[in-house]
Amino acid sequence: MAGGWTRDGAVQDQIDASVEDAVAEARSRLTTGESAEFCEECDCPIPEARRDAIPGVRLCVDCQAALEKDEMNFGGINRRASKDSQLR
Template structure:
């Protein structure tokens, strides 16, 4: 039989999982699913890590290199 501590811990874990799921949805909501430059899909992990992301890693690297070289 579960004691009150186990019950409380399970509830906390369920609430945390629900909040994290909500945050993931919110973070990816304004991000592009496909790169605006090349059209390749942007991985979900990148969309979660960088809210409002618009470019894939490769295109972002090219953009940053271009900016560095034109200063």
């Protein structure tokens, strides 16, 4: 049930769009290709098991964890509630 001047199903459409955006973002972060033998950040060797498990890996576990921690602190705001996004 939509409220105000919105049509029925508008809320579900917005939820679906948010999920689609999150999936597209996650897919864009997937790596492909040949894995690096040494971390691009700290030059530490990347274990063979990690290189086999994650195709195209470029960072060691510590550097990847630091990168993901920084990304979590930077983003996380749902901007779909703005009026501009409702015009989508």
